[in-house]
Amino acid sequence: MAQYSRISGSVGLITLKSLPVNALGAVVRQGIVDSLKTALQDPKVTSVVICGQNGVFCGGADIKEFGDSESGPPLIPMIHAIEAGNKPMVAAIEGFALGGGLELALGCHYRIAHSKARLGLPEVTLGLLPAAGGSQRLPRLIGVPAALDLIITGRHVTAAEALQLGIVDQVTDHHTVDAAVKFALSVAGRPLDARRISSYSCPPVSGDLDALFEEVMRKVRRGARGAIAPVACVQAVRAAATLPYARGMERERELMATLFTSGQARALQYSFFAQRAVSRWSTPSGARWDASAPKPVRKVAVIGLGTMGRGIAVALAQAGFPVVSVETQEKQLTEAKRAVSQMLERGAKRRGVAAPLDKMSYSSNIQAVADVDLVIEAVFEDMGLKKKIFQQLSAVCKPDALLCTNTSSLDVDQLASQTRNPELVVGMHFFAPAHVMKLLEVVYGPRSSPQALATAMQLGKKMGKVSVAVGNCPGFVGNRMLKAYVEQAFFLLEEGATPELVDSALEEFGFSMGFFKVSDLSGLDVGWKVRKEDGLALPGVSTGPSARIRQGRRYSPLGDLLCQRGRFGQKTGSGWYQYGKPGGRVATPDPWLHSFLEEYRAQHGLVPRRIDPQEVLERCLYALINEGFRILEDGIAAGPEDIDCIYVFGYGWPHYRGGPMFYAAMVGLPKVLERLEHYYRAHPDVPDLQPCSLLRRLVASGSPPVQKWKEAIKKLHSQL
Numbered sequence: 001m002a003q004y005s006r007i008s009g010s011v012g013l014i015t016l017k018s019l020p021v022n023a024l025g026a027v028v029r030q031g032i033v034d035s036l037k038t039a040l041q042d043p044k045v046t047s048v049v050i051c052g053q054n055g056v057f058c059g060g061a062d063i064k065e066f067g068d069s070e071s072g073p074p075l076i077p078m079i080h081a082i083e084a085g086n087k088p089m090v091a092a093i094e095g096f097a098l099g100g101g102l103e104l105a106l107g108c109h110y111r112i113a114h115s116k117a118r119l120g121l122p123e124v125t126l127g128l129l130p131a132a133g134g135s136q137r138l139p140r141l142i143g144v145p146a147a148l149d150l151i152i153t154g155r156h157v158t159a160a161e162a163l164q165l166g167i168v169d170q171v172t173d174h175h176t177v178d179a180a181v182k183f184a185l186s187v188a189g190r191p192l193d194a195r196r197i198s199s200y201s202c203p204p205v206s207g208d209l210d211a212l213f214e215e216v217m218r219k220v221r222r223g224a225r226g227a228i229a230p231v232a233c234v235q236a237v238r239a240a241a242t243l244p245y246a247r248g249m250e251r252e253r254e255l256m257a258t259l260f261t262s263g264q265a266r267a268l269q270y271s272f273f274a275q276r277a278v279s280r281w282s283t284p285s286g287a288r289w290d291a292s293a294p295k296p297v298r299k300v301a302v303i304g305l306g307t308m309g310r311g312i313a314v315a316l317a318q319a320g321f322p323v324v325s326v327e328t329q330e331k332q333l334t335e336a337k338r339a340v341s342q343m344l345e346r347g348a349k350r351r352g353v354a355a356p357l358d359k360m361s362y363s364s365n366i367q368a369v370a371d372v373d374l375v376i377e378a379v380f381e382d383m384g385l386k387k388k389i390f391q392q393l394s395a396v397c398k399p400d401a402l403l404c405t406n407t408s409s410l411d412v413d414q415l416a417s418q419t420r421n422p423e424l425v426v427g428m429h430f431f432a433p434a435h436v437m438k439l440l441e442v443v444y445g446p447r448s449s450p451q452a453l454a455t456a457m458q459l460g461k462k463m464g465k466v467s468v469a470v471g472n473c474p475g476f477v478g479n480r481m482l483k484a485y486v487e488q489a490f491f492l493l494e495e496g497a498t499p500e501l502v503d504s505a506l507e508e509f510g511f512s513m514g515f516f517k518v519s520d521l522s523g524l525d526v527g528w529k530v531r532k533e534d535g536l537a538l539p540g541v542s543t544g545p546s547a548r549i550r551q552g553r554r555y556s557p558l559g560d561l562l563c564q565r566g567r568f569g570q571k572t573g574s575g576w577y578q579y580g581k582p583g584g585r586v587a588t589p590d591p592w593l594h595s596f597l598e599e600y601r602a603q604h605g606l607v608p609r610r611i612d613p614q615e616v617l618e619r620c621l622y623a624l625i626n627e628g629f630r631i632l633e634d635g636i637a638a639g640p641e642d643i644d645c646i647y648v649f650g651y652g653w654p655h656y657r658g659g660p661m662f663y664a665a666m667v668g669l670p671k672v673l674e675r676l677e678h679y680y681r682a683h684p685d686v687p688d689l690q691p692c693s694l695l696r697r698l699v700a701s702g703s704p705p706v707q708k709w710k711e712a713i714k715k716l717h718s719q720l
């Protein structure tokens with residue numbers, strides 16, 4: 001709703017009231033329309049202030065209502081009525097004015113913001129554009145280049161930047177509504193024509209306007225990797241720059257109509273709510289986020305200063321935590337100190353703040369962690385070494401300190417068993433580079449306490465991560481699913497594909513790099529080491545029938561064979577592609593690799609066939625999705641939202657496709673099932689292609705929408 005009152009004798013005050021973010025749902029819009037009418041009709045009222053309750057102006061249109069049929073007064077005419085009003089309208093912006101919230105403020109004649117407020121048009125992140133006049137008013141107010149930046153990126157600006165850009169007229173450190181009322185009294189009776197942004201022309205740009213838009217469009221198309229909203233945003237701003245306001249609004253509406261009903265908008269809006277849903281974690285044993293208070297964390301230690309440890313230490317210091325970093329090898333310690341300082345300085349420069357160098361301290365002695373509240377171990381993936389470190393930590397640390405491991409696949413429970421308090425052990429699986437990547441898998445073992453889990457989840461949140469609670473199993477969620485995908489990529493090469501064909505299908509789908517390019521970038525030796533430890537990559541088994549079978553199932557030794565030849569990817573100058581020199585970055589197809597694949601197929605009696613991009617996608621993605629269903633069935637992830645956040649924020653899954661489980665729901669579960677059955681019939685020696693029973697049961701129960709899977713899974717489990 002919106003509440004109306006008259007204050008200071010002649011100011012009409014309209015307060016948006018809809019917790020938690022005063023979103024502009026139907027009831028709020030109705031409240032604004034009614035209040036506006038009252039204010040405009042009351043002769044005692046000479047100006048109007050619009051504000052929001054609870055220190056928040058407005059979080060924009062109500063995203064939850066997007067799927068519903070429209071009810072209540074529409075937003076655009078409401079904002080037009082505000083702008084056309086014959087009494088000065090002042091927006092009092094506290095907290096944030098985002099999306100439709102900022103568009104509402106742009107319809108007002110003046111805007112006063114609190115110094116801590118944030119403003120922005122983030123619709124593009126929801127697969128939309130600012131279609132309540134924002135794409136037409138903002139360029140008229142602040143100019144085309146600045147408006148393009150805000151609208152295409154969706155970034156939020158501070159009140160100070162908003163003032164500098166000319167979005168707000170005044171910034172206050174005091175009570176915003178009081179300041180706005182004072183301001184409203186001061187402008188009462190002033191002419192308003194010059195304050196109606198829709199009547200402005202866009203300020204002229206320096207240089208050629210067409211050339212500017214062409215350049216921007218080129219960049220946006222390249223960066224968008226198939227996302228349609230950023231492109232539509234550019235088109236809408238171009239309309240603002242080249243058409244009269246009314247025609248620009250028509251164009252804005254046309255573009256929005258296409259976006260509004262698109263699968264991409266549905267995926268991005270699903271992802272918005274999924275990110276919030278994963279913070280309300282629960283475990284199969286009944287532990288829950290709202291019943292588990294996190295322990296306070298004041299000081300943290302990181303053990304091991306390789307690539308991961310350095311990134312984790314930087315992320316912690318940037319989040320304001322004092323960090324003790326321990327590295328026993330002196331040479332590595334010296335190098336790491338320099339690298340960490342550089343990373344902190346670079347990050348600070350980018351963000352325009354001081355580098356938090358004072359948060360970091362270093363030691364080569366594990367005793368230095370004696371007073372910390374939480375430790376993150378980040379040494380090599382070696383169970384023996386990690387066990388030893390956990391024994392030491394258990395002896396050295398405070399008895400109530402949380403002991404976390406950054407392992408990407410090892411058994412967290414085995415590490416817990418090395419300590420006095422196994423309930424205080426959890427996994428904190430960061431993704432490289434740890435100070436950049438948003439994802440954190442928080443792994444609870446069978447003995448981890450709800451409080452330990454809550455503490456790690458909260459720490460992740462404070463570090464700006466999307467933290468997802470997952471159960472303990474080999475590879476947890478992300479890497480467990482990835483295994484099925486990687487395996488298919490190798491098999492496709494055996495059957496006739498090239499790395500270029502596989503990668504281009506995946507890149508066309510929206511991944512920034514296909515599997516083989518990623519593998520060259522991160523180093524083929526990484527996977528080789530894991531396969532050797534798992535007993536898969538065996539020396540000397542490169543011929544004969546057993547060369548392509550391991551542990552009773554089909555296996556492709558292709559990656560191992562490249563490693564045996566010293567082809568580790570970019571670092572050695574060749575891998576699945578050729579890079580010209582060690583450390584080269586530009587992948588070019590490699591004729592040697594093509595002949596190698598031909599010889600390999602001939603040697604193993606494999607007859608190559610034509611493989612189309614559709615098969616690449618279905619084999620790689622459906623195998624991965626099938627493993628996702630197994631993970632849900634096993635209770636390792638609480639719901640599809642958890643898996644989808646992991647893939648979007650940790651594995652480069654295109655955001656506008658929602659995540660693998662959302663994608664499966666979009667494709668249709670019966671189709672995913674049918675294709676998996678088809679491929680399993682063709683490859684009965686590949687268990688990953690055998691449809692999982694949960695997928696079958698969901699299809700049998702009518703393929704509920706992805707938002708209902710959690711419920712459906714619970715019901716299916718209770719029927720067993």
Ligand SMILES: CC(C)(COP(=O)(O)OP(=O)(O)OC[C@H]1O[C@@H](n2cnc3c(N)ncnc32)[C@H](O)[C@@H]1OP(=O)(O)O)[C@@H](O)C(=O)NCCC(=O)NCCSC(=O)/C=C/CCCCCCCCCCCCC(=O)O
Nearest residue numbers: 023059060061062063064098099100122131132257260276
């Ligand atoms: C920064 C935030 C606002 C707050 O962050 P924080 O404090 O951390 O809190 P959160 O946990 O994120 O959020 C708290 C809860 O609030 C819920 N929430 C937040 N924002 C919204 C919202 N806008 N709507 C609904 N609910 C919201 C959130 O989910 C949390 O609840 P829960 O935990 O999930 O239960 C941060 O929340 C944030 O960033 N919010 C999003 C801000 C945003 O993106 N705003 C833009 C929204 S889109 C918009 O405004 C669009 C405007 C244009 C409308 C155009 C209308 C014209 C239509 C023309 C249509 C033409 C189609 C024709 C079709 C045809 O022809 O048929």
